[in-house]
Amino acid sequence: MSNIPGRSTASHQHSPSLWSNHDYVLFWSGQTISSVGGSISLLAFPLLTLTLTGSALQASLVTAFRTLPRLFCLLFAGALVDRWNRKWVMMICDIGRTASVLSIPLVFLSGHLTIWQLSINALLEGTLQSFFEVAYSSGLAQIVRSDQLSSAMAQEEVVEGITGLLGPALSGALFSVMSGLLPFLADAISYSVSIVTLSLIRTPFQLPRMPKRRHLLHEICEGFVWMWRQSVLRAMNSINSVVALVVPGSTVVILVVARQQHATPLMIGIIMACGGVGAVLGSLLSPFGQRFLTVGHSILVVRWVFALAWPLYAFMPHPLLLGVVEFIIGFADPFEDVPYFSYRLAIIPDALRGRVISACRLFTSLSNPLGLVITGWSLEHLGATHTILFGSCVLCVTALIISCTASLRNAKHADGV
Template sequence: MRLLTGRAADAGQADPGPLRRNRDFFLLWTGSGISLLGLRASTAAYPLLMLWYGDSPAGAGMVGFAVLLPQLVVQLPAGALVDRWDRRRLLIGCDIAGLMAMGAVVAMLATGRLWLPALMAAAFVDGTAGLCYRLAERAAVSHVVPASQLSRALGQNEARGQAAGLLGQPAGSGLFTLGPWVPFGFTALTHLLALTTLLFIREDLQGWRSVGTRTVRTEVAEGVRWVWRQRFMRAAAALIAGSNLLFQVLVLTLALIVKEHGGSVWSVGLIGLVSGLGGVAGALAGSRAAGRVRPFTVLAGSLVVWTVLMVPVVFTSDPVALSALLAGMSFAGALMNVVTGVHQVRVTPDSLQGRVTSVFALLGSGMGSTGALAGGLLLAAFGSRSTALGLAVAMGLLTLAAFAVPALRHDAAATDGRP
């Protein structure tokens, strides 16, 4: 058994004060944001590297597949390790692994070489480090903030993630114009800065636990069984998995649409910037909506918004219009992430936080790697317009499925996560 310590056990304090004065939360929030910013910049640079220098949409899809593959194959064991290992040391190890991977990419590109297998390997390592980092940080948040501020803290985390996407996309695109290795050097620097912030956190990032002899496989199975009993979140995660697959294809499709119509990497950066603004706004709205609006209402509404906004993508190549459309999609997605994330953390036992988060992440975003690979193949085979049309149709089918599953409405009403 694990015993709650630190802030997680101090849910009853009268006046915890504003989060901005919480030193340990600020350090954890800042370090994680810096690390995520670097990951977003390098992720944005991978397809640009293959599209503009490698002239290979298929290659862009393969690198995108490599950076997202950890979400499919590493997610579950990583969740068990987050619950088993010291979270502070795990966070530090993730930054070191990311730093080494990006250093290898910089060394390769600085010599004028572009070797796809090496790029895919580095992308996989950095993606794995980022995944483990996010799982460990999510599990640690309740130990540095009081329970009364958990919704606000998770909302700020989501806003930080959207802001990292907002800045990371144009940063990756802009740095790419200075040299193909520059965005990866920037990512290495962010890992170093994030590592420094971790060294100054005082609070314990997990409760005490007894020494056990169970295997990782047994612990993973325990997390899966717990999730399987949560019918609403199980069904919701399946729908989100399908939508995330479609969004991975959409991102690559937008980049190719811009390129085909004479746009530059700066146009791609503009789309990412405006999309990030929409995501930040959605995250801030989500921190207010959490506990007040039913999760099903947010989930179904997001699917409707995504379907409606995907249709115009088929008919326009204007970067400004594409930016506005993606911003609306990001607003809905970020709001939904906060509402469902708060629900999950509130209903999950602390001893299962890492494993449960990993299971939901696997169901929700593990298909992203498949989407990146499928996107490259679909674009190479059918072109950008036909692919965009297929995406709109597929999202519409997911929306219909959400309204056709009675368990989603009934279970959400019974377990909506309200305090």
């Protein structure tokens, strides 16, 4: 793997364990807990909306409000995170998110909770999350050694797996108690834990910056231009903008299909948790996959798994069998994410890291909410089967494009893997 600006790059043979890094343990554990909390409320938002309104479209709209801020915030988040103290950005975002999710049960108990309130909370949550995630991803490369990036990214996939495993299951169980208020209380507690762990980290989250600054828009463009000149990043971001029209809607698809099959909130949580089980196993096995597959080959294999597994959502006769599809997709995902994200993080200079990561995420920032709205409309007007099969066609086309794109097929780390 190529070296990046940041912490020292001692040889792999004498590299200490990732878990001997006290600051990384705090960084990872705090993010794990807050991610689980965020996943609990992520499912609770559409569940509560469906309970209040019975409308799949409104549930999709509330979920879309949580992803919509990416479109606007990511234009500035990367440049600002590269200027500001990344650690303080993360802590302020956690404080804001704690206050936001706590307001939901408080307003509900007063008898004045509305869909507009949930939409505003979702919008605020998404705004703060946009800044938090850019600061987190940018700071990670400073917390760990450059030769440990792949291991650190594998642990990020473990976090995603744990989140997918515990979040939905806990959300379904907690939602059944106290009229659906406990998921939001649990999320607030998780953000509070993250604030504490971040405050204990001593390692700087960025290299020292030159005091001279240019116009903000110039710095934003600098990150976008750098990203666009990288053929692998350019191709992946373009393809992901199309894929994001389909994949984020899977939660609403499962909610609708499972409810049509008379699944309880707890059962829906178990279905979602199956994806987390697959993600954890995939994260643990993904380092072995990197021994045999390059970055490009990993992307290619995983995208075809997604394309072939997606139509199975439409043909499962029992709600719990939807969990099998979730497991397959969750298991496959880390085999792409670990090599690709470590590759991306390794080639981006620290001074540009926030801006380039924001530029990459900007491609899906419009597709995510648009895809959720399209999914919700399609579920209400065309039905679940047609919605799922249309999504399958989109995923097959994008997998075929990747198969025909040489820069992606041949992508590999500097060490040839």
